[in-house]
Amino acid sequence: MTVLVHLVEPAAWRAALDTGALRPPSLAHQGFVHLSTPEQVHLPAGRLFPGRRDLVLLVVDPARLPDPVRWAPGVPGDPPDVRFPHLHGPLPTSAVVAVVPYRPPAAPLLPRPDDALARALALHRSVRVRRAAEVRDVPGGVAVLDPHFRYSRDDNRLVLTEPVDACTVAATAAAVAADAGWPHLAATLAWSGADDVARELTGRGWRAEQLVVMARPATPPPPGRRAEAVDQREVHDLWERSWRRDLSAWEADLDEVVAQLVGREHRNDRVVAVTDLAVREGGRVVSAGQLRVDGATAAFESLITDPAARGRGHGDAVLAAALDLAADAGRGLVVLEADATDWPRHWYARRGFVPVGATWEVSAQAGATIESSR
Template sequence: MTTAPQADELRRIHAFVSAFTRRQAARTVPFPGGFAALDDAYALSRGDNHVLVDGPTDPRTLPEVADRLLGHLPHRAVYVLDEATAAACAQPLAAAGYELSTVLLMRHTGPVPELGGAREVDLPALRGPLTESWRRFLPDEGDEVIRDLVERRTARRRGADDVRFLASHDEWGEVAAWGDLYLDPASGTAQIEDLVTAATHLRQGHAGVVLDTALRMAAEAGCTTVFLSALADDWPRHWYERRGFTPVGSVHCFERA
């Protein structure tokens, strides 16, 4: 059962996700119950070109809405924040050929780390490691997809007032792990996103350094609600749980190639 404090936290997180998506998008197109977030500069990135349902909507018309708003793209992606709305949308979207995956929203409930160790970097420092990691994760995708997934980080700067790219370096100065931190001190909310370790530096503690640094920075910025996202059926969620994160909700991701 969701407690009242948890419900308040989830509403705050949902509001942050919705606001960040709107601000990051190059343009948005509204419809009853949500909007399409679009960016032609990164047309092959689903994270930058999708439909977000953040309010009451008509599930029966949602597949048609997605076709109309995303018809210029080679993919369809519909993300639904509310649990009950997602359940109502599941059958119409499945009938239209969509597959569902669940991304957990996990809030940090543990102590704030005393130490960090990562430092802020710019996109040029991450371009090489990002390219390598995306080729590792998506070996069958072409150069255009990889380019969009790497370069889309530029658009992240628009998503919040304070966006930081953090990296942990090895003893020779090579980027070993990295992640994003989005801060909204006005609402007391922060998101940690895209925490990745380079293949050559796995199991060396670098991801923990980045995560601890992000948590420390969020606390110093006055953000008391700090969250991240993790696939419900993948191993990182358990690593995050061991580091003080607790699931408080989810985003239901309906996608069709």
């Protein structure tokens, strides 16, 4: 299925998520939005943004566009036989099936509109790259870094989308960790057939966790109780309680670790539209989850229910509110990741989510792994 693309600065895209459409200056001045085919985008990129590697490509499904697309010649200097697509109307955010970091000369991975796995992987990778304080090219992908949240493995890790072997993963992670001062090594292995690499790293002393990628259409669930949208700060206490229960391995630095894990969360809303949803008991938040919207794809994240409040339907209320929001906004797909070995994946399956693929998250303590891989 053919897609079109539009190159844009991340801040302009984030603003469009709030208004529902992208309206670049060309729409007012020329009456259309400049689009490109994937094969053409290097021409406007080189002309308008020479040397830039902090932009994003909006992957547009032409079938979702309400206004006509007409093809016309480029500007002087473009090949004379090349025709560019022009959208004669604003670009709806609901027509954008993926938002992909544009980091030439690496070829961007552009999901098809009908490929739920590719759209899910693109969203998770894109958020990590776009919110990172620093991004480095490494074999197989990139390293994302944020020294303000050094204990957050989600923000200081390798994100690998092309096949590399276990030795390369271990050596690259060790080198970046040593330079950046990470207290851990971590990598996402997001290519088909990464199982053998994950198993080999386990033999080297790494921890490996397979995550099932699940998806469902953004349609509202049956009538029932719904959670409420809340200011994210109201969820902090629930997060702190949950992370303190789960992080006994970090006991010596527990206060700092939890503070960083809570403190990092506000940055997601800088790059995608975030809504925190919660259920209260006695005025206290006891269950919460998060919907992250990035065009026509939305991710459901961080569903937590206080142990003392489980079994009362709070998780269903949070998920239902997220699906309602996604459906109302015209999002076509809701995705999530669930531990392949734990019960939540079956809970989500009973609520319409279907497995579409898997990734691996691998991690280790930095010092021990550096020694073992010399």
